[in-house]
Amino acid sequence: MPRRLGISIYPDHSDEAHNERYLHQAAANGFSRLFMSMLEITEDKDRVVAKYRRLIQLAKSLDYEVILDVAPNIFAQLGISYDDLSFFADLGADGIRLDQGFDGQKEALMTYNPQHLIIELNMSNDVAYLDNILSYQANKPFLYGCHNFYPQEGTGLPEDFFMACTNRFKRNNLRTAAFISSQVATIGPWSVNDGLPTLEAHRHLPITVQAKHLFATGVIDDVIIGNAYASDEELAALGALDRYQLTFNLALLPTSNPVERTIAFDCQHVRRGDITERVVRSTEVRKQFAAEANAPHDNTRQFERGDVVVGNDDFGKYKNELQVVLEPHTDARKNLIGHISQAELPLLDFVGPWTKFKFEERK
Incomplete structure (x- = not known):
């Protein structure tokens, strides 16, 4: 309708x-x-x-x-x-x-x-x-x-x-x-x-x-x-x-690189059907950007709910996979690229198996 x-x-x-x-x-x-x-x-x-x-x-x-x-x-x-x-x-x-x-x-x-x-x-x-x-x-x-x-x-x-x-x-x-x-x-x-x-x-x-x-x-x-x-x-x-479809307001870190920006804002994201409680995984993008280098940065802090991360060069086949953090954790193989706005964090509850979503940049 x-x-x-x-x-x-x-x-x-x-x-x-x-x-x-x-x-x-x-x-x-x-x-x-x-x-x-x-x-x-x-x-x-x-x-x-x-x-x-x-x-x-x-x-x-x-x-x-x-x-x-x-x-x-x-x-x-x-x-x-x-x-x-x-x-x-x-x-x-x-x-x-x-x-x-x-x-x-x-x-x-x-x-x-x-x-x-x-x-x-x-x-x-x-x-x-x-x-x-x-x-x-x-x-x-x-x-x-x-x-x-x-x-x-x-x-x-x-x-x-x-x-x-x-x-x-x-x-x-x-x-x-x-x-x-x-x-x-x-x-x-x-x-x-x-x-x-x-x-x-x-x-x-x-x-x-x-x-x-x-x-x-x-x-x-x-x-x-x-x-x-x-x-x-x-x-x-x-x-x-x-x-x-859900479009999240994303504040991108100034340290994020052009590949990460393109992955975040120019791609259709789909949560995997076999979901995990830790993160929302958008896996198709890693195939599109498999040949693109992505050096580690902003990867030593604890990631919090609503953070958006992208796999870096140390993540093997998962390089350039985009994830939205649901549960706090650390993983040096992921680069922090930005944060979903605080007001929109409850909307993460509506990202289920196979949910389509996008990001728009918060200025």
């Missing part, structure tokens, strides 16, 4: 001109999904329609898929029935996210709406909610799942719970989404905004590390920035991200 990047907009807490600029900037960086909150509307129906329609029309012209976040009080406030979703179709939206659920039969019936709007479910509960909906023969092509975000420090999901919730949706082959948090954005749906991630562990991490983690789980299709507005630098960094 194609993986996408998304942004969030809060029309009732933000400036329309800034929203328009944000939509253009994100689209220019490859973002194609828009989460738009309708949970905080206070204006009358005509003003709401005018405001949201303008933004949605712009978003659609930029090829965004637009999902509106709704709750029962919004339906009551605007005089909308769950049995007639034409209001949202008339706005130009592609779907609605149900912040609260019903009895299963209601959600299943909603997926057959004549406007073919997507019905997105709240994924952040490890209960048989989805199974119940599917038992009523829901129209699966129009059913998505999306996690919550958590504005309050310390209230985001733990990873094991997150995976259990998400797997309920992924094993039914439904599109899934989760939120990451900009480190500079200040706008969300509520007055408390300590960031807007789904996972608590992400709250203070660089935004690219959060996205890499979600994609690396293999169970999240759409990664959405929960708060607004992410910086231009954050949007550009996410837009440049490889969504389909």
Whole structure:
């Protein structure tokens, strides 16, 4: 399933001109999904329609898929029935996210709406909610799942719970989404905004590390920035991200040589299928560079988790094999060439047998 990047907009807490600029900037960086909150509307129906329609029309012209976040009080406030979703179709939206659920039969019936709007479910509960909906023969092509975000420090999901919730949706082959948090954005749906991630562990991490983690789980299709507005630098960094394989941020030592630089940055790395606990071994590169000399250097210290090493001339047939250190050890036959960034060390847990990965240089 194609993986996408998304942004969030809060029309009732933000400036329309800034929203328009944000939509253009994100689209220019490859973002194609828009989460738009309708949970905080206070204006009358005509003003709401005018405001949201303008933004949605712009978003659609930029090829965004637009999902509106709704709750029962919004339906009551605007005089909308769950049995007639034409209001949202008339706005130009592609779907609605149900912040609260019903009895299963209601959600299943909603997926057959004549406007073919997507019905997105709240994924952040490890209960048989989805199974119940599917038992009523829901129209699966129009059913998505999306996690919550958590504005309050310390209230985001733990990873094991997150995976259990998400797997309920992924094993039914439904599109899934989760939120990451900009480190500079200040706008969300509520007055408390300590960031807007789904996972608590992400709250203070660089935004690219959060996205890499979600994609690396293999169970999240759409990664959405929960708060607004992410910086231009954050949007550009996410837009440049490889969504389909792990790319580690590597700080190369100035003592590394041209052969090691080429091995690190210009090659496709694959972890051997017969794995070891000490290191991640990328062995094909040693065959490509078997004829290249590699004198020993930086080879007497203890290697630590996240260090990247390359076999030197004293390593026989293993010369120029690249390894990522998982457990501390010493071996003078290996040259230390650089370090994976501290924030990305947890991503090493996602490098399993035959996992493909690459490096990019940290300046």
